[in-house]
Amino acid sequence: MEMSKQFDVVVIGGGPGGYIAAIRAAQLGFNTACIDEWKNAKNGPAPGGTCTNVGCIPSKALLQSSEHYEHAGHAFADHGIEVKGLGLNLGQMLARKDSVVKQNNEGILYLFKKNKVTFFHGRGSFVKGDASAYEIKVAGAAEETITAKHIILATGSNPRALPGTPFDEKLILSNTGALAIDAVPAKLGVIGAGVIGLEMGSVWRRLGSDVSVLEALPTFLGAVDEQIAKEASKLFTKQGLKVSLGVKIGAITAGKNDVTVEYVDAAGAAQKAVYDKLIVSIGRIPNTIGLNAEGVGLQLDERGFIAVDGDCKTNLPNVWAVGDVVRGPMLAHKAEEEGVAVAERIAGQHGHVNFNTIPWVIYTSPEIAWVGKTEQQLKADGVAYKAGTFPFLANGRARALGDTSGMVKFLADAKTDEILGVHIVGPMASELISEAVVAMEFRASAEDIARICHAHPSLSEATKEAALAVDKRSLNF
Numbered sequence: 001m002e003m004s005k006q007f008d009v010v011v012i013g014g015g016p017g018g019y020i021a022a023i024r025a026a027q028l029g030f031n032t033a034c035i036d037e038w039k040n041a042k043n044g045p046a047p048g049g050t051c052t053n054v055g056c057i058p059s060k061a062l063l064q065s066s067e068h069y070e071h072a073g074h075a076f077a078d079h080g081i082e083v084k085g086l087g088l089n090l091g092q093m094l095a096r097k098d099s100v101v102k103q104n105n106e107g108i109l110y111l112f113k114k115n116k117v118t119f120f121h122g123r124g125s126f127v128k129g130d131a132s133a134y135e136i137k138v139a140g141a142a143e144e145t146i147t148a149k150h151i152i153l154a155t156g157s158n159p160r161a162l163p164g165t166p167f168d169e170k171l172i173l174s175n176t177g178a179l180a181i182d183a184v185p186a187k188l189g190v191i192g193a194g195v196i197g198l199e200m201g202s203v204w205r206r207l208g209s210d211v212s213v214l215e216a217l218p219t220f221l222g223a224v225d226e227q228i229a230k231e232a233s234k235l236f237t238k239q240g241l242k243v244s245l246g247v248k249i250g251a252i253t254a255g256k257n258d259v260t261v262e263y264v265d266a267a268g269a270a271q272k273a274v275y276d277k278l279i280v281s282i283g284r285i286p287n288t289i290g291l292n293a294e295g296v297g298l299q300l301d302e303r304g305f306i307a308v309d310g311d312c313k314t315n316l317p318n319v320w321a322v323g324d325v326v327r328g329p330m331l332a333h334k335a336e337e338e339g340v341a342v343a344e345r346i347a348g349q350h351g352h353v354n355f356n357t358i359p360w361v362i363y364t365s366p367e368i369a370w371v372g373k374t375e376q377q378l379k380a381d382g383v384a385y386k387a388g389t390f391p392f393l394a395n396g397r398a399r400a401l402g403d404t405s406g407m408v409k410f411l412a413d414a415k416t417d418e419i420l421g422v423h424i425v426g427p428m429a430s431e432l433i434s435e436a437v438v439a440m441e442f443r444a445s446a447e448d449i450a451r452i453c454h455a456h457p458s459l460s461e462a463t464k465e466a467a468l469a470v471d472k473r474s475l476n477f
């Protein structure tokens with residue numbers, strides 16, 4: 001049977017923004033296609049984008065494996081579990097990570113089939129078009145042209161390289177290489193103490209590397225609530241992660257088997273460090289390569305992102321853009337929410353994304369998670385607020401788990417008591433933050449959470465207790 005070449009909606013990019021937009025569009029009754037060029041090791045399709053292939057999923061797989069290894073090494077003894085002859089089979093660890101990725105790639109292909117989304121494996125680019133229809137070339141194993149009235153661009157982002165220091169993925173690694181190092185490096189350098197630097201630095205430190213992180217800014221995790229960032233910094237230092245702030249990176253020279261980084265430290269002294277591998281994680285840049293954006297007059301902003309309005313509309317009629325390739329946080333769940341909202345807007349519905357309730361999580365140990373405003377933002381905005389904190393040290397479940405590091409912190413409006421921000425550093429912060437997101441989405445007060453029954457013993461009681469602490473009446477601290 002010949003495949004239809006005319007669609008209602010064509011999505012370019014099959015990452016979390018694109019594949020979710022395609023599924024939602026198909027659910028809404030549109031004849032939908034999704035084009036993605038990512039290739040697996042056998043040159044076959046590997047939809048899921050950065051997140052599935054070299055981001056969220058493989059990093060969490062390695063974070064989990066490396067945490068098991070570290071726990072088996074010292075945390076189990078306290079529970080009376082003796083582990084003898086502990087060994088690391090890094091090949092197996094990496095193979096497991098690859099198989100987790102593969103399951104996710106296959107899951108997306110299955111979802112496309114289930115929802116009747118037509119998948120094209122190849123690069124999509126604009127040929128021409130106007131409000132009535134756009135022609136898109138798909139360059140894959142074969143070349144073909146498809147048309148659609150509505151186009152959703154979800155082409156994601158690429159790692160930013162240091163000027164003059166391209167990634168070779170052997171010694172100088174982006175996230176792709178950092179997830180596939182085949183022998184634990186004795187000395188690992190990381191440039192950039194952001195989310196990737198801390199997560200990947202944690203993985204390799206747990207597996208035995210001596211990890212040094214070099215950060216340009218003078219403050220650690222500047223976007224995180226200061227109290228939480230300070231607590232996290234203390235805990236990471238105790239684990240042996242060395243973070244140098246306020247450095248200025250100079251020359252980087254790749255040798256045969258190592259990399260030399262010259263930099264000026266915060267005190268102004270010239271330093272030279274030699275690493276077996278160097279991860280460069282200094283942010284990501286939007287990916288519009290190969291779209292032929294210029295050919296159809298698609299506007300980019302001054303930083304190279306596809307310019308969109310609050311509804312993800314571009315300057316071209318019926319062309320939308322979502323995810324990492326547009327403004328806003330570079331997070332998979334933000335991309336997904338925008339994808340759903342755009343599909344619903346195409347259907348004439350009122351898709352909605354609330355940027356104030358997008359949660360952030362850093363999957364270190366302990367995890368760091370937050371939603372809403374930080375204390376420093378509230379101060380800068382002149383908002384009168386009340387704060388309440390509760391340490392996991394005083395939580396029964398955390399003690400039973402043997403993981404009592406960190407705290408939950410609530411920030412609420414001084415007059416109305418509406419929750420303005422929740423910040424967590426501690427065990428399972430990634431799961432605990434959801435309660436705060438729901439509460440903020442419903443515009444709950446701290447008192448609402450304080451009066452809701454939470455299961456005992458559970459880590460979520462720390463959330464309730466922090467809400468009680470806003471009114472200075474926590475019960476267990």
Ligand code: FAD
Binds near residue numbers: 036037154
């Ligand atoms: P992408 O996932 O980048 O997908 C874009 C897709 O489009 C790719 O498959 C690309 O090949 C394809 N493409 C591009 N151009 C074309 C074209 N012209 N034709 C066809 N296909 C094209 N976020 C979280 O929320 N949680 C996490 O835990 C997390 N961990 C991360 C860990 C790492 C190491 C990294 C690097 C990122 C992580 N992120 C995480 C961020 C997350 O991966 C991104 O925010 C997310 O992938 C963005 O989704 P997207 O759909 O916009 O783009």
Ligand code: NAI
Binds near residue numbers: 192197
């Ligand atoms: P990032 O923006 O989180 O951190 C980059 C860090 O590098 C910053 O602290 C910055 O000050 C520093 N930096 C920039 N230039 C520098 C230089 N020349 N020298 C030294 N330091 C420098 O970016 P990162 O870690 O690359 O991650 C990219 C994005 O991917 C994140 O912002 C996030 O959106 C996403 N991500 C999300 C994850 C999650 O949700 N758990 C995990 C990993 C990535």
